[in-house]
Amino acid sequence: MAKDTHVPASITSADVARLAGVSRATVSFVLNDTQGHRVSASTRARVLDAAKQLGYVPHAAARSLRAGRSNLVLMPASISAVGRLVSDWVDDLHSELDRYGYTAVLHAGRFADPLDAARAWAELRPAAVVALDGDRFTPRAAEVLTRAGVRGLLAFASHPVEGVHTVGFDHTRIGATAAEHLIARGRSRIGVVMPQERGLGTLAAPRLAGAESVAARHMATVTPVELSYTRESASALARRWRGLGLDAAFTYNDEYAALLLHALQAEGIVVPDEVALVGCDDLVLATLQQPALSTVRLDMPTPAQIADAVHELVETGTAKPVPAVNPVLIQRRTS
Amino acid sequence: MAKDTHVPASITSADVARLAGVSRATVSFVLNDTQGHRVSASTRARVLDAAKQLGYVPHAAARSLRAGRSNLVLMPASISAVGRLVSDWVDDLHSELDRYGYTAVLHAGRFADPLDAARAWAELRPAAVVALDGDRFTPRAAEVLTRAGVRGLLAFASHPVEGVHTVGFDHTRIGATAAEHLIARGRSRIGVVMPQERGLGTLAAPRLAGAESVAARHMATVTPVELSYTRESASALARRWRGLGLDAAFTYNDEYAALLLHALQAEGIVVPDEVALVGCDDLVLATLQQPALSTVRLDMPTPAQIADAVHELVETGTAKPVPAVNPVLIQRRTS
Numbered sequence: 001m002a003k004d005t006h007v008p009a010s011i012t013s014a015d016v017a018r019l020a021g022v023s024r025a026t027v028s029f030v031l032n033d034t035q036g037h038r039v040s041a042s043t044r045a046r047v048l049d050a051a052k053q054l055g056y057v058p059h060a061a062a063r064s065l066r067a068g069r070s071n072l073v074l075m076p077a078s079i080s081a082v083g084r085l086v087s088d089w090v091d092d093l094h095s096e097l098d099r100y101g102y103t104a105v106l107h108a109g110r111f112a113d114p115l116d117a118a119r120a121w122a123e124l125r126p127a128a129v130v131a132l133d134g135d136r137f138t139p140r141a142a143e144v145l146t147r148a149g150v151r152g153l154l155a156f157a158s159h160p161v162e163g164v165h166t167v168g169f170d171h172t173r174i175g176a177t178a179a180e181h182l183i184a185r186g187r188s189r190i191g192v193v194m195p196q197e198r199g200l201g202t203l204a205a206p207r208l209a210g211a212e213s214v215a216a217r218h219m220a221t222v223t224p225v226e227l228s229y230t231r232e233s234a235s236a237l238a239r240r241w242r243g244l245g246l247d248a249a250f251t252y253n254d255e256y257a258a259l260l261l262h263a264l265q266a267e268g269i270v271v272p273d274e275v276a277l278v279g280c281d282d283l284v285l286a287t288l289q290q291p292a293l294s295t296v297r298l299d300m301p302t303p304a305q306i307a308d309a310v311h312e313l314v315e316t317g318t319a320k321p322v323p324a325v326n327p328v329l330i331q332r333r334t335s
Numbered sequence: 336m337a338k339d340t341h342v343p344a345s346i347t348s349a350d351v352a353r354l355a356g357v358s359r360a361t362v363s364f365v366l367n368d369t370q371g372h373r374v375s376a377s378t379r380a381r382v383l384d385a386a387k388q389l390g391y392v393p394h395a396a397a398r399s400l401r402a403g404r405s406n407l408v409l410m411p412a413s414i415s416a417v418g419r420l421v422s423d424w425v426d427d428l429h430s431e432l433d434r435y436g437y438t439a440v441l442h443a444g445r446f447a448d449p450l451d452a453a454r455a456w457a458e459l460r461p462a463a464v465v466a467l468d469g470d471r472f473t474p475r476a477a478e479v480l481t482r483a484g485v486r487g488l489l490a491f492a493s494h495p496v497e498g499v500h501t502v503g504f505d506h507t508r509i510g511a512t513a514a515e516h517l518i519a520r521g522r523s524r525i526g527v528v529m530p531q532e533r534g535l536g537t538l539a540a541p542r543l544a545g546a547e548s549v550a551a552r553h554m555a556t557v558t559p560v561e562l563s564y565t566r567e568s569a570s571a572l573a574r575r576w577r578g579l580g581l582d583a584a585f586t587y588n589d590e591y592a593a594l595l596l597h598a599l600q601a602e603g604i605v606v607p608d609e610v611a612l613v614g615c616d617d618l619v620l621a622t623l624q625q626p627a628l629s630t631v632r633l634d635m636p637t638p639a640q641i642a643d644a645v646h647e648l649v650e651t652g653t654a655k656p657v658p659a660v661n662p663v664l665i666q667r668r669t670s
Contacts, residue, residue, distance in 0.1 A: 010484040057457040057483045072459075074440075094443035103455065105409075106441040108429035120438070122392040124407075147346040148392045198426075231622055255620075262623040285590075285620070287566055288597045 011056045020050035027051075073102045073152070073310060074126040076109070076117065076133070086132065089300055093130075096307035102127065110199070118144040128152025128310045133202060134169070137161045152313035154306065156325065158206065165313055167301060168324025171203055175210030177296050177327045178250035178278040179222070185335050187248035187276050188220040193260065195252050196228040204252055207280075211250055225249070227256055234263035241269060247276065248335070254279035254286040257293050261334065276335040280327075291333030299326040346391045355385035362386075408437045408487070408645060409461040411444070411452065411468075421467065424635055428465075431642035437462065445534075453479040463487025463645045468537060469504070472496045487648035489641065491660065493541065500648055502636060503659025506538055510545030512631050512662045513585035513613045514557070520670050522583035522611050523555040528595065530587050531563040539587055542615075546585055560584070562591055569598035576604060582611065583670070589614035589621040592628050596669065612669040626668030634661040 013031070017024040022043060029039050030047040039047075050056075075090070094104040107124075111117035118141035121129055129145060131137060134155025142153055142163035155161060156169035175192065182190055192208045194201075208224055215222045223246060227237055241264060251257035257279030261271055271277055271291060279286055282297035301322045312319035348366070352359040357378060364374050365382040374382075385391075410425070429439040442459075446452035453476035456464055464480060466472060469490025477488055477498035490496060491504035510527065517525055527543045529536075543559055550557045558581060562568055576599060586592035592614030596606055606612055606626060614621055617632035636657045647654035 011482045055479055055482050057454050057479060091443065095445070098444065103459075104443050105459075106443065108426065108439050108441065109433065110430075119392050124438075144390055144392060147390050229619060231619060258623060259619065284564060284566060284594065288593060 011054050013056070015054055016047065016050045016056050019054060020046045022047060031056075070125050070127055071102050072124060072126040073097050073104045073128045073130060074121050074124060075104060075106050075130050076121065077106045086300075089303060090132075093303035093306055096303045097310065100307060100311045102310070114138045114141040115144060117141065121145065122148035122150065126150055127314050128154065130306065130310060131155040131157075132169075134161065134164065134166065135159075135171075135206070136202065137164055139163055151317065152310045154310055154313065154319075154322075165309060165319055165322075167306070167322045170210075170324070171206035172210030172213070174280060174296055174298070174327045175207035175212075175250060176214045177210075177329050178207075178280070179211035179214040179220070181294070181329045181331070182248040182250065182276055182278060182335060183214065183218050183220050185248075185276055188218070189246045189248065190215060190220060190222050191225045191244065191246040191249040192222055193227045193249060193251040193256050194224045195256055196226055196233070200252070207250070207252065227251075227260065229256065229259065231259070231263070234259045235266065238263035238267040238269065241267065241275070247274070248278075249275060250278050251280070253281045254283040254293055254295055257295070257334075258285055258289055261289055261293070272334050278329075278335055282330055286330075286332070289334070294332045294335040295330050297328045297330050299328060301325070346389045348391070350389055351382065351385045351391050354389060355381045357382060366391075405460050405462055406437050407459060407461040408432050408439045408463045408465060409456055409459060410439060410441050410465050411456065412441045421635075424638060425467075428638035428641055431638045432645065435642060435646045437645070449473050449476040450479060452476065456480060457483035457485065461485055462649050463489065465641065465645060466490040466492075467504075469496065469499065469501065470494075470506075470541070471537065472499055474498055486652065487645045489645055489648065489654075489657075500644060500654055500657075502641070502644075502657045505545075505659070506541035507545030507548070509615060509631055509633070509662045510542035510547075510585060511549045512545075512664050513542075513615070514546035514549040514555070516629070516664045516666070517583040517585065517611055517613060517670060518549065518553050518555050520583075520611055523553070524581045524583065525550060525555060525557050526560045526579065526581040526584040527557055528562045528584060528586040528591050529559045530591055531561055531568070535587070542585070542587065562586075562595065564591065564594065566594070566598070569594045570601065573598035573602040573604065576602065576610070582609070583613075584610060585613050586615070588616045589618040589628055589630055592630070592669075593620055593624055596624055596628070607669050613664075617665055621665075621667070624669070629667045629670040630665050632663045632665050634663060636660070 013024055013027045017027045026039060027047055030044050097104045107121060109120050114136045122145050125148060129150055134157035137155045139162040142161060145153055146163060154165045156167045158170040160166045179190055190211060192211050194204050212222045227233055251260055257277055261277060264271055264275060269275060279293045279295040282295045286293040286295045305322050309319040309322050348359050348362045352362045361374060362382050365379050432439045442456060444455050449471045457480050460483060464485055469492035472490045474497040477496060480488055481498060489500045491502045493505040495501045514525055525546060527546050529539050547557045562572055586595055592612050596612060599606055599610060604610060614628045614630040617630045621628040621630045640657050644654040644657050
């Protein structure tokens with residue numbers, strides 16, 4: 001532990017310049033690897049020594065201002081909305097981006113208006129923006145980002161957005177996949193769980209719509225049922241379950257499925273005899289339930305595919321298409 | 336959808352200056368609210384109009400360079416290591432920071448050396464750094480950040496770190512709380528689950544040490560047992576469980592507890608008769624297990640308390656102490 005307890009003052013490039021006996025501009029040329037300026041090897045060494053001695057860290061923002069871009073890749077995301085499924089995937093994506101020299105940050109701001117969001121992201125002048133929940137991207141928002149110099153715009157979304165490299169992620173297909181399976185299993189009155197937790201509504205609504213469009217083509221009905229991720233909310237729903245007249249449920253994801261399964265069983269409602277259940281994400285916990293949960297597995301493009309596309313976009317302005325997210329029904333014992 | 340499909344060029348303050356008929360410096364004074372420069376109301380209006388017309392977003396980095404600081408609060412965190420327990424808490428913290436005008440970002444970089452981490456964070460010149468896993472903070476790392484102008488350094492850590500506003504989070508107390516309970520329940524051969532997932536080792540090791548120090552004061556033993564968060568790993572552990580001669584386990588958290596509980600039951604091992612289990616975090620799923628899981632609840636300071644402290648640190652360089660994280664044993668049916 002250092003004995004010296006004074007608070008160190010901020011070190012600037014001026015301090016480095018003074019110690020190295022060069023101009024501040026020369027310090028900037030050396031530390032920011034500015035092209036088109038000749039600095040002798042000995043001067044360069046003197047500057048690097050002085051920076052090291054003073055513990056000077058170059059300012060990424062200053063560097064990005066000079067170079068006209070940063071190495072930041074911004075992912076708009078609230079971490080509680082990012083489920084267990086994608087959290088490992090996002091970590092892996094960050095590692096892959098790191099391989100290319102990018103620094104990935106999650107931006108946690110919540111915005112009612114996509115344009116406000118785009119403006120807030122643009123202020124950080126990232127090299128790229130990668131949105132998992134890209135259905136709120138608009139052409140205007142993309143334009144705000146492009147005009148601010150953001151070169152890589154990649155979004156998971158159900159429909160192509162002008163100016164954005166879109167990876168297909170159609171949440172209606174998730175609800176449709178679950179509903180098709182439940183109807184094939186002979187069920188006709190399907191409840192679709194709508195999680196009440198913030199940030200999930202924009203994902204849950206298209207899943208409901210997908211189930212509804214499948215039901216409309218068969219003699220089946222779909223009823224949205226609200227559920228919060230608490231034991232109390234699940235018990236309340238289970239108590240009024242028989243009054244709803246439903247013989248099946250698609251539960252948004254496996255965690256809500258496990259919660260509802262336990263609550264239904266506590267009310268003496270037998271799964272799957274009285275109610276068939278289908279979750280989503282194929283989490284480890286799905287196989288642990290008794291009976292084991294049927295679920296929709298989401299086959300994602302690999303983090304390396306996304307990182308490659310982001311880098312291509314930043315470097316060249318275009319990128320090869322990335323395969324879409326594909327929902328696959330995994331039948332176990334609850335359906 | 337706009338018919339015009341050209342990719343818009345980057346808009347800079349020079350474009351705004353041209354349209355407004357003023358100098359680039361004047362644009363900067365107006366858009367960055369620079370103090371000490373007089374700009375007439377009509378010039379100001381002209382600049383704001385031009386910026387709006389062109390869709391120009393000021394550069395946060397440029398603003399931070401001029402103001403000498405940014406409004407960024409950086410949280411080093413891999414999102415998969417941030418458990419379910421803290422993910423809602425982190426979201427709430429981001430909202431509280433937003434109230435003060437800060438933008439919170441999660442920095443996902445992984446670093447073997449705390450100094451490398453500090454340098455990478457320092458490059459972004461945040462106003463503050465908030466570390467949940469602060470035991471890897473060193474006085475040297477704090478100095479790198481302080482010298483780079485970071486004013487708010489707040490870390491959850493077991494011991495005070497020079498130059499860092501420390502919030503007590505002693506993971507040894509979590510392991511000790513679990514071990515004390517298990518010993519009070521008549522158990523003497525305690526397994527401590529060591530999760531093999533990346534990022535969790537630094538949290539699991541002190542929990543093990545805490546259990547060991549309690550066991551050493553009683554006639555009890557502690558045995559670390561490795562477990563990955565997969566069904567296969569849990570089954571393998573359950574199959575060799577009886578050979579380990581353990582009558583209790585503290586499982587790192589509730590998710591590993593649920594996984595191990597199911598695997599033990601599948602091997603015909605009765606919980607709690609043969610093995611008592613204690614998880615951690617008091618998640619919703621703990622109450623859903625059969626039998627319901629005993630657990631260690633972690634009482635955290637509120638997100639508002641942390642945001643207040645961060646803002647105080649940034650504004651004044653000091654802050655009132657924040658209450659430490661407090662582990663509380665919740666006994667249910669597995670112990």
